[in-house]
Amino acid sequence: MKLSTELLILGGGATGLGAAWDAALRGFKTVVLEKGDLAHGTSGRYHGLLHSGGRYVVRDPQSARECAAENAALRRIIPSAIEDTGGYFLSTPADPADYADQFLAACHTCAVPVTEITTAQALQREPLLNPRLGRVFQVRDAACDSFDALHLLAHGLRAAGGEVFLRHRVTEILKSGDRVVGVAGENLATGEPFTFHADLVLNCSGAWAGHIAALAGCEVKVTAGKGVMIAMNSRLVNTVVNRLKPPADGDILVPVGTVSVIGTTDTAVPSPDQYAIEDWEVDLLMGEGEQLIPGFSRHRALRAWAGVRPLYDPGGKDTRHMSRAHALLDHEERDGVSGMLSMVGGKFTTFRHMAQLLVDAACAKLKTDRPCVTARTLIEPPGTPLHALPKRLEALESGKWQTASDATTDTGQPPTASHQQPAATICECELVTRSQIETNLRQSGSPILNDLRRDLRLGMGPCQAGFCAYRAAGIIHETLGHSHRNSNSQLLQFLQERWKGERPVMWGHSLRSLELDLHIYRSILGLDTLPTEREIEVYPTERTS
Amino acid sequence: MAYDLLIIGSGLSGLFAACCSARRGKRVLLIARGIGSTHIGAGTIGVMNNPADLEAAFASPDHPYAKAGRRALEAALAELQTICTEHDYPLHGELGRNLTLPTAAGSTRQTCLAPQTMIAGDLARPEPFALAALPGFRDFSAALAAANLKACVITLPLPHAPRRTSGAPHTSATDLALLLDRPDYREALIAAWKPLLKNAPPRLGLPAILGLAHSAQAHGHLQSALGLELFEIPLLPPSVPGMRLFDLLRDDLAAHDGRFILGPTVTGQIHEGRATVTADANGRTKTHTAETIVLATGGFLHGGLAAESNGAVHETVFNLPVDTAGLGARTHWTSEVFFGPHPFSRFGIRVNNYLQPLDASGKPAAHNLLAIGSLLAGADRLTEGSREGIELATAWKATQT
Numbered sequence: 038m039k040l041s042t043e044l045l046i047l048g049g050g051a052t053g054l055g056a057a058w059d060a061a062l063r064g065f066k067t068v069v070l071e072k073g074d075l076a077h078g079t080s081g082r083y084h085g086l087l088h089s090g091g092r093y094v095v096r097d098p099q100s101a102r103e104c105a106a107e108n109a110a111l112r113r114i115i116p117s118a119i120e121d122t123g124g125y126f127l128s129t130p131a132d133p134a135d136y137a138d139q140f141l142a143a144c145h146t147c148a149v150p151v152t153e154i155t156t157a158q159a160l161q162r163e164p165l166l167n168p169r170l171g172r173v174f175q176v177r178d179a180a181c182d183s184f185d186a187l188h189l190l191a192h193g194l195r196a197a198g199g200e201v202f203l204r205h206r207v208t209e210i211l212k213s214g215d216r217v218v219g220v221a222g223e224n225l226a227t228g229e230p231f232t233f234h235a236d237l238v239l240n241c242s243g244a245w246a247g248h249i250a251a252l253a254g255c256e257v258k259v260t261a262g263k264g265v266m267i268a269m270n271s272r273l274v275n276t277v278v279n280r281l282k283p284p285a286d287g288d289i290l291v292p293v294g295t296v297s298v299i300g301t302t303d304t305a306v307p308s309p310d311q312y313a314i315e316d317w318e319v320d321l322l323m324g325e326g327e328q329l330i331p332g333f334s335r336h337r338a339l340r341a342w343a344g345v346r347p348l349y350d351p352g353g354k355d356t357r358h359m360s361r362a363h364a365l366l367d368h369e370e371r372d373g374v375s376g377m378l379s380m381v382g383g384k385f386t387t388f389r390h391m392a393q394l395l396v397d398a399a400c401a402k403l404k405t406d407r408p409c410v411t412a413r414t415l416i417e418p419p420g421t422p423l424h425a426l427p428k429r430l431e432a433l434e435s436g437k438w439q440t441a442s443d444a445t446t447d448t449g450q451p452p453t454a455s456h457q458q459p460a461a462t463i464c465e466c467e468l469v470t471r472s473q474i475e476t477n478l479r480q481s482g483s484p485i486l487n488d489l490r491r492d493l494r495l496g497m498g499p500c501q502a503g504f505c506a507y508r509a510a511g512i513i514h515e516t517l518g519h520s521h522r523n524s525n526s527q528l529l530q531f532l533q534e535r536w537k538g539e540r541p542v543m544w545g546h547s548l549r550s551l552e553l554d555l556h557i558y559r560s561i562l563g564l565d566t567l568p569t570e571r572e573i574e575v576y577p578t579e580r581t582s
Numbered sequence: 583m584a585y586d587l588l589i590i591g592s593g594l595s596g597l598f599a600a601c602c603s604a605r606r607g608k609r610v611l612l613i614a615r616g617i618g619s620t621h622i623g624a625g626t627i628g629v630m631n632n633p634a635d636l637e638a639a640f641a642s643p644d645h646p647y648a649k650a651g652r653r654a655l656e657a658a659l660a661e662l663q664t665i666c667t668e669h670d671y672p673l674h675g676e677l678g679r680n681l682t683l684p685t686a687a688g689s690t691r692q693t694c695l696a697p698q699t700m701i702a703g704d705l706a707r708p709e710p711f712a713l714a715a716l717p718g719f720r721d722f723s724a725a726l727a728a729a730n731l732k733a734c735v736i737t738l739p740l741p742h743a744p745r746r747t748s749g750a751p752h753t754s755a756t757d758l759a760l761l762l763d764r765p766d767y768r769e770a771l772i773a774a775w776k777p778l779l780k781n782a783p784p785r786l787g788l789p790a791i792l793g794l795a796h797s798a799q800a801h802g803h804l805q806s807a808l809g810l811e812l813f814e815i816p817l818l819p820p821s822v823p824g825m826r827l828f829d830l831l832r833d834d835l836a837a838h839d840g841r842f843i844l845g846p847t848v849t850g851q852i853h854e855g856r857a858t859v860t861a862d863a864n865g866r867t868k869t870h871t872a873e874t875i876v877l878a879t880g881g882f883l884h885g886g887l888a889a890e891s892n893g894a895v896h897e898t899v900f901n902l903p904v905d906t907a908g909l910g911a912r913t914h915w916t917s918e919v920f921f922g923p924h925p926f927s928r929f930g931i932r933v934n935n936y937l938q939p940l941d942a943s944g945k946p947a948a949h950n951l952l953a954i955g956s957l958l959a960g961a962d963r964l965t966e967g968s969r970e971g972i973e974l975a976t977a978w979k980a981t982q983t
């Protein structure tokens with residue numbers, strides 16, 4: 038496949054999709070290349086916190102200001118992906134008492150909205166919190182579902198005429214002299230090679246940005262800072278809870294959908310593709326959870342995962358102290374290579390701002406003046422928001438997802454041929470229906486079962502996909518008409534991917550659930566002996582220790 | 583009342599031990615917090631995936647089969663078959679010769695005994711078969727299974743399929759089994775299906791829904807009316823064939839004056855070498871003792887064992903020492919590969935050849951305490967395919983004392 042475009046964006050995370058959406062709105066012909074699925078990179082593995090800015094007020098005032106402004110902006114642009122949980126900064130007995138005043142003063146300096154509340158007020162709203170609280174400040178933190186957010190951006194991008202190519206891995210940067218003119222790579226779904234020519238290439242590949250820059254002969258040092266998070270089985274809090282102390286490990290608890298997520302850790306890893314979740318990291322997070330919520334570790338841990346921060350900074354071991362700020366790199370100025378810009382570092386919360394800076398720079402390179410409009414463009418969700426469980430329940434209850442067959446079976450009439458596929462709930466934990474799966478499969482370019490986890494949250498609930506994976510594999514087999522080997526492979530790959538997240542928290546109820554799932558999948562269904570085919574490449578090649 | 587045998591746990595091992603004893607005139611009490619392994623099982627009896635491995639298991643001293651002995655296994659299978667036949671639910675098969683049956687994913691499974699309703703699925707037989715796709719029934723993917731088994735699919739709509747609640751437009755296997763217990767529903771089904779099966783191969787595989795209390799009638803009625811051999815394929819839990827086994831053993835226990843209390847959580851005490859248990863039902867506690875107490879509480883899934891994040895593993899009733907093969911840290915409990923084999927599968931409590939659990943010093947923890955079933959250390963039941971065989975053999979042996 039050979040194609041050309043004006044702007045070619047490498048990386049389908051928040052930064053890349055944000056930039057592509059911005060550029061398309063400004064009238065550029067825009068294409069995104071992503072080696073995995075949407076949200077396959079750090080954006081799909083982050084903590085889920087739309088920062089108020091509070092976390093950065095003391096140490097990184099500029100980031101704090103940007104977060105405060107972008108927090109307000111994203112609430113206007115992608116409200117359907119955001120749950121306005123609000124946030125607390127609170128001091129537990131383990132936190133330094135003098136930080137509170139410093140924090141409050143810095144919030145005022147950085148224009149981060151903040152109100153002090155009483156511990157009684159905090160405990161009334163969040164009864165599980167440590168009753169021995171010191172001071173509590175309320176901020177405008179929120180929970181942002183990155184799967185939903187990225188789907189919205191892709192939807193906004195397509196509506197503005199842009200395109201996203203998933204499973205397209207860039208392996209080569211094409212140059213003419215010192216000028217980047219395009220890229221070449223492989224379609225991982227089909228194995229076919231592709232080339233893309235472009236007026237300008239924007240490198241938004243996050244933790245992989247150094248690798249992409251190197252393909253163009255430029256040196257960009259991006260340190261991969263691994264952060265581990267654990268999803269607890271229920272919403273232990275309904276408000277984002279931050280510890281009132283300088284940023285450290287395990288000091289934030291975010292309610293996300295049906296779970297709450299404790300995080301994170303921060304350790305430099307040699308490559309964004311090879312890292313393990315260590316027992317000590319899990320133990321540390323569970324221990325810090327105890328500070329916030331007494332008895333935390335008696336609640337069920339559902340899964341653990343890690344993301345890699347793209348930290349732009351040469352050298353240095355302790356990645357926590359590296360700047361969370363972003364950097365726009367003009368390779369012409371910096372390395373004498375024209376035709377390519379890189380945006381590295383930053384935060385999910387500030388992706389829109391980063392995109393604006395990047396596309397402004399692109400306009401300058403292409404000598405055109407087109408103003409950014411993203412700060413006031415609302416992206417309406419194309420249908421029911423993908424992830425919000427209450428909205429799913431509402432849709433299910435109101436019968437929106439039911440087909441004609443469901444209505445007729447009640448009357449006692451035998452179903453006719455056209456009534457043979459009722460919209461049954463396939464995944465009970467996350468309320469995923471058969472028709473949602475079918476629609477998703479039809480709309481997705483290269484659908485695989487494993488993507489349904491991210492796209493629909495299939496199998497993300499407490500039963501650990503014990504029941505839905507087999508049902509979904511059957512639907513995939515019927516809908517796509519692939520070979521049985523292909524369908525088998527997809528099912529096994531799905532289960533193995535789930536297992537990666539579960540294994541680090543295998544004790545208590547999770548171990549019981551594992552025994553049940555193994556019983557279902559090995560002893561009842563015999564999946565371990567099904568014939569399979571070559572595995573579709575999955576990113577990242579993460580292993581659990 | 584004084585009991586000869588007090589059994590804790592209502593999985594296959596607990597129920598079977600209770601029945602065997604009651605049938606021999608013993609006074610039996612079975613207490614369980616909830617329903618056990620039957621409802622998640624396939625309703626078949628697996629002894630060893632590869633029958634040739636059985637000798638090695640009997641010969642390796644730590645294996646539960648070695649603790650039970652070959653005679654116990656043979657006698658247990660025979661006694662279960664007798665009980666099931668008495669309840670009009672015959673189990674077929676014999677030790678040393680497995681049946682190869684299809685799974686709902688189109689794979690195969692090995693089993694020693696299988697109910698009448700399943701045996702026509704024997705894959706060693708040459709006659710072709712079809713699988714039934716039941717539209718709207720989400721727990722059986724006929725197309726995928728048939729593709730793997732190289733069988734054909736026949737779509738058979740369910741006449742006025744019932745729905746449970748407005749929000750859940752699906753029918754469960756249990757719903758269908760209850761319907762199929764009814765002759766009138768079977769007639770409706772036969773009328774709808776007969777024309778669609780005109781050119782069908784001689785055997786037809788269905789998800790395991792062919793009746794609950796009257797499965798023999800349901801299976802026989804449909805077979806003769808449709809004019810082909812029918813076989814059931816086990817599904818995701820709760821398992822209809824598993825429920826049949828549970829119901830049948832529970833009824834048999836009641837028929838022989840055994841007592842069955844479902845609900846209380848039991849804790850155990852050992853005092854001067856004698857075990858007693860306290861049953862706690864919503865705050866009302868009662869202490870029981872018996873000539874023999876049999877612990878049949880299962881492994882992790884059923885709550886006989888519990889694991890903590892710090893690497894500690896407990897036996898939940900008497901806090902007996904658990905053999906974890908020296909694998910302290912939880913990283914070592916599992917494999918990186920989902921399907922395993924996982925080392926934790928072998929965790930359990932150690933017993934002597936009388937099935938008496940051993941304390942830390944290797945002596946019997948109490949003179950009146952025995953342990954059976956999936957609680958015992960020393961076997962990866964999943965990999966061996968030996969879960970039910972071990973449950974039955976150890977249960978049978980426990981009733982011989």
Ligand SMILES: Cc1cc2nc3c(=O)[nH]c(=O)nc-3n(C[C@H](O)[C@H](O)[C@H](O)COP(=O)(O)OP(=O)(O)OC[C@H]3O[C@@H](n4cnc5c(N)ncnc54)[C@H](O)[C@@H]3O)c2cc1C
Nearest residue numbers: 048050051052072078079080083084086207243264385386
């Ligand atoms: C543990 C952790 C917690 C965090 N929590 C928060 C938080 O709560 N709030 C917040 O605002 N921020 C948070 N962040 C930061 C935030 O997640 C990241 O800054 C942001 O997601 C980065 O987005 P990105 O698009 O730059 O990178 P990514 O999302 O990683 O996107 C880069 C994409 O490039 C693709 N790519 C790479 N190489 C190639 C190639 N050769 N060809 C094609 N495609 C390629 C990758 O597959 C990837 O999808 C967190 C980060 C971590 C690690």
